[in-house]
Amino acid sequence: MSKIRVVHYINQFFAGIGGEEKADIPPEVRDGVVGxxxxxxxxxxxxxxxxxxxxxxDSYFNENLEKAKDEVLKxxxxxxxxxxxxxxxFNAGRYGTACGTVAKLVKDELNIPVLAAMYPENPGVDxxxxxLYIVETGNSAAAMRKAVPAMxxxxxxxxxxxxxxxxxxxxxxxxxVRVNLFLDKRGSERAVDMMVKKLKGEDFTTEYPMPDFDNxxxxxxxxxxxxxxxxxxxxxxxxxxxxxxxxxxxSASKYGKYDIDGVMDLTAETYETAHGGYDPVYANENADxxxxxxxxxxxxxxxxxxxxHRYFYTTTGNGTSVANAKKFAAEFAQxxxxxxxxxxILTST
Amino acid sequence: MxxxxxxxxxxxxxxxxxxxxxxxxxxxxxxxxxxxxHPLGNPQLDEKEEKKLRRKLVEKALKAxxxxxxxxxxxxD
Numbered sequence: 308m309s310k311i312r313v314v315h316y317i318n319q320f321f322a323g324i325g326g327e328e329k330a331d332i333p334p335e336v337r338d339g340v341v342g343x344x345x346x347x348x349x350x351x352x353x354x355x356x357x358x359x360x361x362x363x364x365d366s367y368f369n370e371n372l373e374k375a376k377d378e379v380l381k382x383x384x385x386x387x388x389x390x391x392x393x394x395x396x397f398n399a400g401r402y403g404t405a406c407g408t409v410a411k412l413v414k415d416e417l418n419i420p421v422l423a424a425m426y427p428e429n430p431g432v433d434x435x436x437x438x439l440y441i442v443e444t445g446n447s448a449a450a451m452r453k454a455v456p457a458m459x460x461x462x463x464x465x466x467x468x469x470x471x472x473x474x475x476x477x478x479x480x481x482x483x484v485r486v487n488l489f490l491d492k493r494g495s496e497r498a499v500d501m502m503v504k505k506l507k508g509e510d511f512t513t514e515y516p517m518p519d520f521d522n523x524x525x526x527x528x529x530x531x532x533x534x535x536x537x538x539x540x541x542x543x544x545x546x547x548x549x550x551x552x553x554x555x556x557x558s559a560s561k562y563g564k565y566d567i568d569g570v571m572d573l574t575a576e577t578y579e580t581a582h583g584g585y586d587p588v589y590a591n592e593n594a595d596x597x598x599x600x601x602x603x604x605x606x607x608x609x610x611x612x613x614x615x616h617r618y619f620y621t622t623t624g625n626g627t628s629v630a631n632a633k634k635f636a637a638e639f640a641q642x643x644x645x646x647x648x649x650x651x652i653l654t655s656t
Numbered sequence: 657m658x659x660x661x662x663x664x665x666x667x668x669x670x671x672x673x674x675x676x677x678x679x680x681x682x683x684x685x686x687x688x689x690x691x692x693x694h695p696l697g698n699p700q701l702d703e704k705e706e707k708k709l710r711r712k713l714v715e716k717a718l719k720a721x722x723x724x725x726x727x728x729x730x731x732x733d
Contacts, residue, residue, distance in 0.1 A: 330692070366692045369674045401692070404676060430677045523659045525684035526667040528724045537718075540668075542657060543695070589694040596697030601707065602714045612718065622657075636660030644664050650721045651661050652714070653683075655672035656692050 311355035311466045314388040315344045316379070316409050318402045321448075322362040327586040330366035330401075334375060336382040337362065343451060347392065350459030355466060359386040361409075365401035366585070372408070379409055380416060388419060390466040395424035395454045396431060398446040398626045399584075403431025411438050420465035424458050425480075428629050432480055440465065441480045446558075446626065485515075535649040538616035540639075542624030542632075543590065543597040543656040544582030545573070554623055556583030562622035562635040564642075567615070572601040584625030585656045597654055616648050624655060658683040669720045671695060671713065679728055685720040686730045687713065 319329045321342040340348050341360040348357050361382045368375045383391060391413040393406035403425045410421040424442035425432050432441055442461060444454040457478040464471060474481040490497070497514070504511040529535050546554060552563045570577075573594035580590040580597065595601045603615045620639045624632070643651065659682045661668040670683035673692045689695030696710045720731045 327693070370691055400677060401674060404674065430680045433680045434676060521659075522682055523662045523684070525725045525727070525729075526662060526665060529667060529721045532718055532722055537721075540657065540661070585693045587693070589697065589699050592699070593697065595710065596694040596699075596706075599696045599710050599714050602696075602711045605711070606714065606718075611715075632657050633660055636657035637664075640661045640664035640666065643661070643666055648666055651666050651668040652717050652721075653658050653661065653668055653670050654689070654695055655670065655674075655678070656695055 310353065311351075311389045311463070312387060313347075313351075313355050313357045313390045313392060313462070313466075314383045314386050315340070315347065315357045315360045316383075316391070316393040316406060317342055317344070317360060317362055318396075318399070318405065319362060319364045320399075320402075322360070324362065327366075327584065328588075330364045330586065331370075332362075332364035333367055333371075334361060334363040334378045334382060336360070336386070343395065343455070346451065346455045347459055347462075350455050351463065354463055355390065357392075358388065359383075363405065365399070365405060368405040368408075369401050376408065376412055380412055383409075383413055384417060388417070390462060391417070391419060391421040392458065392462055393421070393423045395442070395444045395451065395458065396426075396429060397444055397448055397450065398426040398429050400430050403429035404434060405431075407431035407435030407439065407441070411435055414438070420462075422458060422462045422465060424454050427480060436480050436482050438482075440471070440477075440482070442478055443480050529650045532612055532650075533610050534613040536614050536616055536647055537603070537612050537650045537652060538643055538646075538648045539598055539600065539603065539619040540636075540651055540653045541598050541619070541621050541655070542627075543585075543621070543654055544580045544623035544625070545578055545590065545594045545598040545619075545621050546581045548577055548579050550579070550581045554581045554621070556581055556623060557625040557627075559623045559625075559627045560631065562620055562639065564618050564620050564639065566618055567600060568617045570600060571604045573598060582623040582625055582656060584623070590656075597656060599652075599654070613649075616643070616646065618646075667721050669717045671717050675730055679730075682728075684725055684728055685723070686728070687717045687720055688730065688732065689713065
């Protein structure tokens with residue numbers, strides 16, 4: 308039997324082209340393996356082979372979505388794959404959404420099995436877990452060694468059309484698909500067993516976990532902007548020059564609150580970004596590009612807004628856990644309320 | 657963070673480049689930005705033009721804050 312033909316998608320970083328300063332490169336295709344494909348190829352033994360690798364910069368992909376989708380799909384199609392693999396993207400948000408988008412596209416357009424791999428908090432997971440098999444990985448490339456065998460195993464099964472077991476057995480992220488199966492005990496008995504365990508305070512596993520939607524309904528609009536106190540918040544990591552509180556460039560464990568009383572403009576001498584997840588050149592040159600203090604001051608002077616709140620809040624959204632981000636904002640939102648802030652502009656890179 | 661601010665009762669607008677992420681995160685008022693490393697700027701423009709562009713985006717954000725919405729809304733041009 309001939310080997311299963313695989314096309315692999317990775318970003319500029321894993322291709323060894325460069326970091327954030329190269330995130331704007333357009334898609335390109337190379338024959339054979341590049342970067343993590345090497346380990347995947349090895350794990351396939353002789354059953355499958357990566358025939359081509361498509362590489363695209365994360366920023367390019369997300370900023371030119373429709374164009375990038377067309378270009379990437381064309382490159383993949385040319386190599387006639389039997390199977391498509393994207394990533395692993397770990398906890399890189401833009402990479403994860405790109406992997407998910409391409410994998411879904413290939414599945415829909417080329418009708419072949421596809422596979423991605425990410426950390427459960429990657430935004431690409433929530434966007435695509437219903438459509439795709441996404442192998443669960445750790446949150447950084449350090450988890451590559453564990454990710455590769457799980458990916459290779461599931462990929463081969465998909466390519467060969469074998470039956471796919473439960474998420475726990477196969478190591479992919481639950482897609483919310485219900486499967487019928489036969490059990491020895493009937494439903495009423497199982498329900499009573501669970502109830503008894505719950506009453507005793509013992510652990511039990513539900514057979515049907517409730518989805519966690521947690522949407523927050525929008526607040527009413529601001530009635531009179533000319534009287535409103537508006538605050539600026541950012542996940543783009545803008546901090547006073549020197550990053551006095553040492554906010555981490557990635558996986559932030561804290562946020563900063565900075566006084567901008569009397570600050571009319573953020574300059575290269577006074578402010579910079581601590582964010583390690585995008586090319587910092589433009590923000591360091593002029594931090595207003597991320598946190599628009601200059602424009603807000605103009606609007607304040609002209610009476611378009613009542614006032615700009617004297618503090619801004621900031622953290623780096625790069626690989627920062629959802630739990631931390633939630634905790635930060637829950638804390639400073641109370642301060643914003645106490646300070647009588649009427650509206651917030653939150654900027655993200 | 658957007659969700660926690662909204663939960664606290666303050667209307668919030670998310671100005672961001674990757675709109676699908678903002679939708680996933682649960683922002684209700686979304687204004688698409690310019691580019692990831694400079695969401696509210698464009699280094700290719702001269703300083704005056706760039707500030708004008710930034711002002712337009714901020715004005716759009718303020719307009720979003722003054723608009724009643726039922727659910728997640730992306731404020732395109």
